[in-house]
Amino acid sequence: MALRWRISALVAAAACAVAAAVGVLVHEFSRNRELSQARESARVTLDRAAVTYTRTGEVQGSGAALDAPGLPGDLRDLVEQGHRGTEFTTGPAGPAMWAARPAGSRVLSVRVDLTTTMRDIGALDASIVVAGLITTAVVLPLGVLTAGRMSRRLRTAAGTARRIAAGDLDARIAAGPRPRDEIADISTAVDTMAGALQKRLLGEQRFTADVAHELRTPLMGLVTAAELLPEGEAAGYVRDRVRVLGTLVEELLEISRLDAGAEHADMSPCPIGPLVREVVARSGPATTVVGADETPDTDGDADGDAGAATVRTDSRRLERILTNLVVNAHRHGRAPVVVTVSGDGRTVTVRDHGPGYPRTLLDDGPQRFRTGSRERGTGHGLGLTIALGQAQVIGATLEFGDAPDGGALATLRLPAVPPPAGADPSGLAER
Helix, strand or coil: CCHHHHHHHHHHHHHHHHHHHHHHHHHHHHHHHHHHHHHHHHHHHHHHHHHHHHHCCCCCCEEEEEEECCCCCHHHHHHHCCCEEEEEEECCCCCEEEEEEEEEEEEEEEEEHHHHHHHHHHHHHHHHHHHHHHHHHHHHHHHHHHHHHHHHHHHHHHHHHHHHCCCCCCCCCCCCCCCCCCHHHHHHHHHHHHHHHHHHHHHHCCCCHHHHHHHHHHHHHHHHHHHHHHCCHHHHHHHHHHHHHHHHHHHHHHHHHHHHHHCCCCCCCEEEHHHHHHHHHHHHHCCCCCCCCCCCEECCCCCCCCCCCEEEEEEHHHHHHHHHHHHHHHHHHCEEEEECCCCCCCEEEECCCCCCCCCHHHHCCCEEEECCCCCCCCCCCCCHHHHHHHHHHCCCCCEECCCCCCEEEEEECCCCCCCCCCCCCCCCHHH
16 A cells, blocks of 8 residues: 555544544443432432422422432332442333332332433434534544655655666765654755765776776887787787786776766667677587577577568677677587577576576676676676676667576567667666
8 A cells, every 4th residue: 555545544543543542431420420419419319309208208299209210120129228329221212210218118219211312412413413414524544644745755766766776876865954853854964965975986987097008008108019029929918918908998988888878879770680690600619599480599600580570679789799699609608509589589587597687686687797606607797797787878778697508698679660860878788
């Protein structure tokens, strides 16, 4: 149940409880007062009748009776023991207050009819119920309105927090200052946290970009120096390490461009089948392609059909995404790696048969410089981060999961309608 309706139900329950409590108190007070007055009136009448009976031996005209047939049994027993008393009854003759006392060997009693009094108390109870219903009907809409305003403010704060978590670091609640308002305090705290987080992330992004740019100059010197080394095992090792370092720097620059929102999609028709087969051909024979007709191509020689569909997307960025996914599957999973293309060409899955993605990646998405599990090997975690960022540039969704029978499963879904060329992917790599 939504908070709005919980508060409304609580307000209604509180109003009904207050009305019921007031009604019970008023009912008991009125009833006890009327019974007390009736008891006192019966006693006074009984005493006067006793005086008259003592003087004249008669009770006519005194309002009392001797050995009245309707006298309650308990009260009669009390009088026969030599005591006097009163008792309220609700017999067939209607509600009444009895008072009795000994009169020699007989019982002198007085009956005060309370039918009208009890009827008035019933009418008072009905009026209290009506008043309670009217009060609830007036208070409940006010409670619903107040609860609705609180619920809207809380939903706004929650929605803004989700936008911030999704990467929109400019999102703010912008709640005005309200003294002694807890929701406004929460909103201000969320805005303050978002501002601090934005400054920190922007600082990290600038640092990454600056480091990548600063490394390019000495890297070019290393490349030149490595090419001048005499051929040999040591020279080959140095050239390989320089190549790895160059790839890392290029990936850092690509991430910095994604962070800055400088990447824009160049949309054009793209045949999915040939592109997938080209990516697989570069990855080696351990990759299997399954197209729309379920025809596998295990040798990477473009003989099979990976789907004849054509989609409108940025082919260069799509190739980059698929390459990173396939390379990651070979590097951190186990063969065979299976690439499956749906019949419409809009869904491509890459699956390996290794230990699967680490739980931290499934929960939080890919993180730069973090692979998350020893079983999937070592690495700097930039490949999947870039794949995710490039997927969002072209308006696609990239989901990571584990296959039911084991292995990591990455699912790329291309949009039916591609995003505009100027779509802003800022913050997408910071999931």
